[in-house]
Amino acid sequence: MKILLANPRGFCAGVYMAIDVVDQLLEICPNETIFVFHEIVHNRHVVERFQHRGVIFVESIAAIPDGAIVVFSAHGVSPEIRLEAKSKRLATIDATCPLVTKVHAEAIRYARKGFQILLVGHRHHQEVVGTLGEAPDSMQVVECPADIASLVIHDPQKLVYLTQTTLSLDDATVIIDALKRAFPEIKEPPVSDICYATTNRQLAVRAIAPQCDLVLVVGSANSSNSVRLTEISMNCGTPARLIDDRSEIEPSWFVGVNTLLVTAGASAPEDLVHDLIEDLVHRYGAVVEQHDVCHEEVEFGLPGTLKSMMRERGIDPAGRRIVRGDDGARLRDWFADHKIPFRTVDLTVKGSSPAESAARD
Numbered sequence: 001m002k003i004l005l006a007n008p009r010g011f012c013a014g015v016y017m018a019i020d021v022v023d024q025l026l027e028i029c030p031n032e033t034i035f036v037f038h039e040i041v042h043n044r045h046v047v048e049r050f051q052h053r054g055v056i057f058v059e060s061i062a063a064i065p066d067g068a069i070v071v072f073s074a075h076g077v078s079p080e081i082r083l084e085a086k087s088k089r090l091a092t093i094d095a096t097c098p099l100v101t102k103v104h105a106e107a108i109r110y111a112r113k114g115f116q117i118l119l120v121g122h123r124h125h126q127e128v129v130g131t132l133g134e135a136p137d138s139m140q141v142v143e144c145p146a147d148i149a150s151l152v153i154h155d156p157q158k159l160v161y162l163t164q165t166t167l168s169l170d171d172a173t174v175i176i177d178a179l180k181r182a183f184p185e186i187k188e189p190p191v192s193d194i195c196y197a198t199t200n201r202q203l204a205v206r207a208i209a210p211q212c213d214l215v216l217v218v219g220s221a222n223s224s225n226s227v228r229l230t231e232i233s234m235n236c237g238t239p240a241r242l243i244d245d246r247s248e249i250e251p252s253w254f255v256g257v258n259t260l261l262v263t264a265g266a267s268a269p270e271d272l273v274h275d276l277i278e279d280l281v282h283r284y285g286a287v288v289e290q291h292d293v294c295h296e297e298v299e300f301g302l303p304g305t306l307k308s309m310m311r312e313r314g315i316d317p318a319g320r321r322i323v324r325g326d327d328g329a330r331l332r333d334w335f336a337d338h339k340i341p342f343r344t345v346d347l348t349v350k351g352s353s354p355a356e357s358a359a360r361d
């Protein structure tokens with residue numbers, strides 16, 4: 001079997017930052033319980049690893065004792081949650097991805113200008129719930145073209161759409177085209193809200209999946225961008241399976257599979273991908289080729305509140321503790337150490353990064 005390993009895959013800049021926040025808090029506050037509102041990122045392993053280190057994940061601010069430390073997850077929260085945390089005098093560290101914060105800011109800006117906002121996304125996803133909370137009276141959620149008929153629009157000239165950051169590019173295009181047909185005057189966000197990491201992981205699957213017999217996506221079922229990767233693959237005509245880790249694979253999946261694509265959602269740790277590959281090589285004697293479709297160099301700094309807390313405790317906030325898993329040299333070393341044949345193939349196409357998007361704008 002030949003395994004094609006998609007690059008980019010796995011952790012994005014927002015996930016590195018959010019995980020780093022909790023990791024650093026555990027170290028600088030060894031005698032305090034760290035609470036996280038919602039899963040810090042949508043990955044079972046990430047959450048369980050932190051739970052083993054004493055972190056408590058909650059779905060309600062009321063469940064947190066007054067004055068405790070709470071981290072808001074990468075998906076963002078509504079102003080209502082921030083107010084509730086303030087009323088309980090919680091020490092809040094906001095690990096919201098800056099690209100989600102950007103969508104919140106757009107929602108606030110357009111609502112202040114008197115626009116109605118159509119938020120394209122999944123109604124119950126944490127990110128959509130948080131964004132909706134910024135301007136609930138001005139916003140309606142659109143999950144699919146069928147929702148358009150029931151929208152209540154006061155003035156089609158003062159209408160804008162925004163999107164969840166982790167949508168399928170294919171699905172979003174269908175919905176946005178339908179919105180434009182229904183409301184030709186609708187405004188677009190200044191820069192696409194679908195983030196660079198979602199875009200690039202989907203581009204990679206779209207580029208590689210057509211030559212494969214099966215796609216395995218490492219990620220959790222509640223991870224929007226992981227699920228979207230399986231959908232993109234299936235849109236390309238290649239069956240796909242979403243797995244949390246190697247324990248979920250079944251031998252029957254690989255009957256007749258000569259070429260397999262392995263990728264990972266933006267919240268899935270790279271060590272799970274390595275475990276899976278090791279297992280597949282052991283079972284099927286596979287050789288591995290990493291196909292580089294885009295290069296990513298995006299990084300987000302730690303939140304200012306965490307940096308201040310670190311300085312107060314005499315710790316230099318410059319250090320980053322979570323090491324990036326997409327370092328080429330370390331990856332080659334891992335394959336060499338495990339005696340797995342490995343090479344890279346450069347399929348680089350123009351990716352999408354916040355800097356590039358800003359330049360285009």
Ligand code: SF4
Pocket residue numbers: 012013014015074097098099100165166195196197198225266
């Ligand atoms: S998937 Fe995109 S929006 Fe979500 S945390 Fe990663 S970079 Fe941010």
